[in-house]
Every structure is written in structure tokens, then in C-alpha cells.
Amino acid sequence: MPRGRKRRLGAGRPELRCPWPGCPKRLKSQAGVTNHVNTAHRHSNSVAGLVPPPLSPSESPEPEDDYSGDLPPTPPRNSPEPEPELPRPQKNYHPFLNARPCDKDGVFLPDGAPPSPRTTSATDDWAPYDDKVQFELADFLFRKVQMSSKNIDQLLEMWALSMMKHDDLGPFHDYKDIYETIDATTVGDAPWKCLRTEPFNTAPDAPAWARQEYEIWYRDPDVVIANMLDNPDLDGAFDTTPYVHLDANGKRHWSDFMSANFAWRHCDQIYEEDPTTEGAMYTPIFFGSDKTTVSVATGDEYHPGYISLGNPHNNIRRAHRNTVMPFVFLAIPKSDRKYDNDPVFRKFKRQLYHASLAAVLSSLKSGMKKPVVRRCPDGHFRRVIYDFGPFIADYPEQVMLAGIVQNWCAKCTALSTHLDGNICGRRTHSLTDELLAAFSPDLLWDSYGIDVDIIPFTRDFPRADIHEMLSSDLLHQVIKGSFKDHLVTWVGEYLYLAHSKGEADAIMDEIDRRIAATPAFPCLRRFKQGRRFKQWTGDDSKALMKASLVPDEIVQAIAAFLDFCYLVRRADFYEDTLDSVDAAVRKFHAHREIFKVLGVRTDTPGGSTAFSLPRQHSMVHYRYGIEEFGAPGGVCSSITESRHITAVKKPWRRSSRYEALSQMLQTNQRLDKLAAARADFVERGMLPSTFVAPVAEPDDDDGGPTDSVRVEGNVVLARTRERRYPRYSFELAQHIHFPTFPTLLARFLTDQLNSDLYSNDGNDIDPAELSTTPLSVFHSAIATFYAPSDPSGIRGMRCERIRSTPSWRKHGARRDCAFAVEDQDKPGFRGMSVVRIKLFFSFTHDGVDYPCALVEWFKKVGRSPDIATGMWVVEPEYRGKNRL
Known part of the structure; x- marks a missing residue:
């Protein structure tokens, strides 16, 4: 419900042009532009908020031929020069590890040289699939709907029967044919291997956990990283060089990993140790590891390890986009309860953990010392130098990784009895070495929280320090x-x-x-x-x-x-x-x-x-x-937690549950191949570039991340109107028990028409004039807006569904609240108000669609947030005894 009449815009020359292509409208204010776009271009595939900034004095719009207002005189040629351009944000890139393109042999290319073709395959070559239908069907059945093999066979049998009358066959014979075709895909291939340990103790009286062999399943991390780098889907969202980002005022700005200190400092170290690395591309490797339980009833659990890169932007990594890949399933030693607190068993588990990581990551060591040539998302080859970046882990995993005692900090030397004390320094491998040389193991355990029996896996790799690598969670x-x-x-x-x-x-x-x-x-x-x-x-x-x-x-x-x-x-x-x-x-x-x-x-x-x-x-x-690492959201364990769903839990559910790990690994490999094949087909123009970020299944469809184009904000009513409502204003007012609705509707339209500078007659519309105008009622609207700090799509966009329905899941009415922006110049909530949506509706007047909402207003209590909570307090707003 509107609080009052809008101030009418007086006559005068419009200053701003409608940004919609071909639209001749000019308006005086940015608010007028927004209102015009929201109404006039509502159903023209428009996106409200996609409006350019106001024109500067030197960018006055061209006058239209039919404009009859008074134009200002043309400025003389000797008018003063425009004011100097204001400072702009800038990025200062690392001068030495600057990612110069090269050929496949590592020879640098001249500046501006185009990349060599990624593939020589024709644009109609769907190999190993016969055609588009085969690929799309395999992707749909295996990845999207995850259909069981039995149901696949039934579907394909019906498909074949339907094709027999045309003397033709279905796209596949059976589920085995589909799986074999996926397995034949060469792009994205990174086969799983098995590493078996020798028994810790072969004595007959040794505990079972000590006499057992353990299997560690892994993929060569170098191959996994090469596949990531060769993913054309990442082009445009991939930083090849560390940089320092300064805003227009010269202040530092941190966001993605390559904008932070860790990357720049390690590039300095790499170049100082080996100047021949000049021109190489710095490639920081992210790690994540965490146990996950797939069945509470059976206690089945797995310990996957994930690998990623610091070059893709944070929003890409959070959306996974084939940048967070499982590369190892670590062994989980089991024992009888009597060994739960056995120091020997605890030491064995930690040592097995570190030895396993060191073994499966050993193929990266050469690429950490000398650059290796790899193809990048933009199609160019570059000399790549690997480096260990952040390790994403929760606190128990950090204790195991850092080789410290429980209740100590893995990042600093603060006493476990007074962690927030001011006397402490940063943990490093070099500091640990000095302490090991100076003190006894018992003193190191009690006074420094160091477990001398644990040698972190990072000790085997150049420039790697686990204490430096551990990220916030x-x-x-x-x-x-x-x-x-x-x-x-x-x-x-x-x-x-x-x-x-x-x-x-x-x-x-x-x-x-x-x-x-x-x-x-x-x-x-x-x-x-x-x-x-x-x-x-x-x-x-x-x-x-x-x-x-x-x-x-x-x-x-x-x-x-x-x-x-x-x-x-x-x-x-x-x-x-x-x-x-x-x-x-x-x-x-x-x-x-x-x-x-x-x-x-x-x-x-x-x-x-x-x-x-x-x-x-x-x-x-x-x-x-x-x-050090940029925004914490880019190194949060929620990334690996959500990856558990697609890499561990869903593959486990698709397995027979008997010796499920091998089946889970095969499922992961097929999913990777399907994703790589799609990226290849998209790059060759054979498929459209579409992507939907993986999100957890919500309780309802209230919204979530979206991959839509970047806009500041847009609200769209539901697609289908509700047919149980009267179509006209006076009848609808009786139906919703809101007698002033026709008056409010007329007042709204009057304000809208008077904000259009082509209608300046100022005449109020009588409610009776709209009594025969059909109205459409909706139970929801979708708001799409830019919110990169919330779970969002790859462009930082998020959508939320706002509901106003008389019945919601058999529990009465649901009337959502929303924020209404009243003054864009005021920061935060000071420029907003809270409203409760009573009704969504729309109507058409003179060929223009008007999406509307009938709302109840809440007003702020006081001029500042509550002292105790730090939050604003609002209360229902009334005019007299009537609710606004």
C-alpha cells in the first residue's frame, strides 16, 4: 500500500535516455529510467537494473528530431576542457611469473600470437558418440537423472520397438552400450590406481589393524590438474598471474586467491631461487580432505581428498565447474574399542595418513621445481610451475595435518591454556626444526603442542609448509x-x-x-x-x-x-x-x-x-x-562438503553397496568424462554454453544460486496467473477484504503516468476508469539480484522466490516479507523499508504491462539500530487506525 503520493516531476528537458535498444524515451532521473524499464520493457526479455550509470556532463544525449522543448545553446568551441578523468581501479601484475604463452615445446610466442587449435576434430565429430542425440541421452540418463541400469534397459527396449516401424534402431542397445561409450571418451580421462601398503606388524599376536594391508585409491594428480587447465569452460574466469588490486583511492582489494599475498610472495621466492622460471605461469594447488559417512545405519564412511587450483575465480570453485576433483580415497584403519586411545594405533593412523598423501602427490614434485608445459583454458600453452596452496580442513583434520597436539592451534604457537593470549608466533617448519633440535619430545608435547612422531607430508615438497597452507574454515x-x-x-x-x-x-x-x-x-x-x-x-x-x-x-x-x-x-x-x-x-x-x-x-x-x-x-x-588467501568463501570446507554429495554420497547410493568403492570410482570417472566431453563440444560450437551450478536440494523452491546475466536487481511475477480470483478491481477488493484497493490502484497508475515525462497533464485517474481493466493475480514472484557474498552462481547472481498465497502446505496463509528500496543513496537498511506482500498482480494499460504488489508497510523504531542487538527494529505502520 503506498504511503503517499509521489512528487510529480515538473516539465523540463529529459536528461537520461532509456537504455533499451531502439527505445526513444528520455527521462529526468535514474528512478524514472528504472520505472520505465520495469514497465515498458517488462516482457521484452528485459532485465531490470541493467541500466548504465547516469551520463557525465561530457556525454549529453543527442536531441531527438521531434523534441519540441527549449534546447540549451550550443557551447562555443573554446569552452573549457572537460575535467581530468578520475582515478580508476588498477591491477598490478607480477613482473616475472607473468604467464607468457608458448608453443607445445615451451618456446615463448610473440606477443599477440593466437593459440594453436585445441583439436583437429570436425564440428560434426561427436566421437565416441555417433551423434548429438547419443551424447545428450547418455548425459541425461547417467548424470542428470541417474537412472538405474534396469530402467535404462527398459527405456531403450521401448525406444527400439518404436523405431522398428521405421526400420531403424534406438540410439543404444542397452545400459552396457551406454557405459562403454562413456568409458571410450578420451577427454578428461584420469584413471584410478591402487596403492597397497605393507602390514605394520606381521607377528601372529599383533592386533588385526597392524597385520592388515591397506588400499589407497588415487588418480595421478598431475593428470587431474592437466585436465583442469585444459578446460575451455574456465576461459574468462581464470587468473594466470598474481596481482595486487588497488581501488580508485589506492587502497588494497582482496577477493580471489591470486589477488592475495600468498601467491605474490611464492612467485617472488620461485623467481629468486630460479630466474629461468621467468615467464612461467604460477599454478597454486588447493587441497581438501574430510571424512564423510554415507550410511548412519551401517557406519560406512570414506575419507576422500580433493584437488583444485587457485587460478579459477572463487565463484567458479564454489560452483565446482570441474575445478574441485576427488583424487584420492584414503584408508581408514579400524580397530576394536580397546585400541581407541592406544597411542601406538593413533600414531600409526597419522603416519599412514601422511605417508599416503606424500606418495600419491609425488608426481607433482618435478613440476614444482621446473616448469612443465600445459595447455590453459584460453587455448594457449604455458610453462606452468606448480606450488602447494591452501589446504581446506576442519579442526580435527588440521590437528592431524599439522602434527600438533589436540587443543593447540595449528597456525600459531599460542599456549593451549591461553589461546587468545598476545604472546605467540606463527608456526613454521623451520621453527619446528629449531625446537626439535633444542628440546625433548615430552617438553615439545607439553609446551609447544608438537607431536614429534608425525612428519607432515609437506616436508617432501619444495616451498610447502603445512602451517602456512592451512586455511580458515x-x-x-x-x-x-x-x-x-x-x-x-x-x-x-x-x-x-x-x-x-x-x-x-x-x-x-x-x-x-x-x-x-x-x-x-x-x-x-x-x-x-x-x-x-x-x-x-x-x-x-x-x-x-x-x-x-x-x-x-x-x-x-x-x-x-x-x-x-x-x-x-x-x-x-x-x-x-x-x-x-x-x-x-x-x-x-x-x-x-x-x-x-x-x-x-x-x-x-x-x-x-x-x-x-x-x-x-x-x-x-x-x-x-x-x-594470504583472499575471501574465506573461496577456501571454505563447505566447498568440499558439497562435493561429498556428488563424489561420494550419490555414487554410493548408485552402487550395489557391496564393495562399493570401486563402483563409486568408476561413477566419478564417467561423470568427469561426460563433463569434459560437453566442454569440448561447447568449445567447438556443437552445443550451447549452458551451466547450472550444483546446489544442495532445498526444503522448497524458494530460490538459490543462478547462472543468469549480471544485473543489479530484477523482479518477475510467476508465469501462470491464479484463476480463482475475480478479474476486476472492485470485485477483487471484496474478495481479498481490502476495500481501498481500487483507490490505491488508480493512485498507483496516476503516479506511474505522471513519472513518464510525455504525460504531464497531472490529471488523477478515477478508480471507476479501471473497473473494467482485467487484473491477473499471482501467488509468487522471483527476485534476481547480485549477491556474490551469498551462495550464488558463477556471475554472483542469486534468485529468491517471494510468496503471497492464502494457503501454503495446509498450514494457512503465507505472506512473505521483503525489503523495499526507497533511497538508493542511503547505505544499507537506512535506505530500505520492510513490507509484507498481501497480493501480487498485474494489468495492462495503453499497451504497457504493470507488475504490482499490494503491501503492508513496517516503519523503523528509532533512527538507529537497537543498542543490544545491533539490528533495526520495525513495527507495523498505521495512518490513524488504518494499516498502511
């Missing part, structure tokens, strides 16, 4: 660890300390009711039973962060923590953003003391301080991690 360290395991748990413990059990239960029930009463909002997960559920997922943890009856000091601690979370989830960082991250950490550290004051957390006499928690301690390393 948003999902496990911050969201699941610090928020769910710490703050949420502490709040519950406080309630039962401060109140009787009955009172605490009542407060917890009230918290549950408040969580359950959260207003509907697109992509906001709602918990109908509050927080009483058994299994926490990453999405659950994130969702509960957005939704407790506790002292203000606790609320302030949680608010400071949430500030930190939302800051570090950004896709781009500037120096002032990093200062804000540090400030949020300091604020959180100050406010969390309330848990100590209230007795929830206590110092252990002669032991640990109340807040000496490794996951929470990781927050102090985030600024340094961003400066």
Missing part, C-alpha cells in the same frame, strides 16, 4: 563450532544456572515459540518446533543465527559474533573491511566475558582459561588468512 570453525557448539550451548547452560529447571524449561519453550514465529522471508529457514531437533546441518546452524530471553550482555556478544560472521562471508575485502573484522573480534572478546561473569565458563585452576577454544581462537587469524 567458515563452516566448521565459525558456524558449526563457535556458534552452534559454543554460543547456543552456553545460552542454554546459563538459563539452567540462573533459573530453576521449570523456569528454564519455560524460557526455552518461549525461545522455541519465538523461533517458530519467525516471519516468512525468502530462503529464511523456519523451524516449526524451534530448536528442538536432533541433527544439526550447516544450513541449520546458519538459519538459527538469524533468529533468545537472556541478558543484554549475552545478546551483545552474539550480535558481535554475527557481525564477524557476515563480514567474513563477503566476497570482496578492502582495508577498512579488514579493520571492521578486527573490531568485531575485539568486541566479541569483550562481550563474551559475560559468560564467565555468569559462571557458564570458568578458568581451570592451573589449567585452561575460560575461552581457550581452538575453533573460537581461529577468529583472530581471519584477517591474516584473508590477506
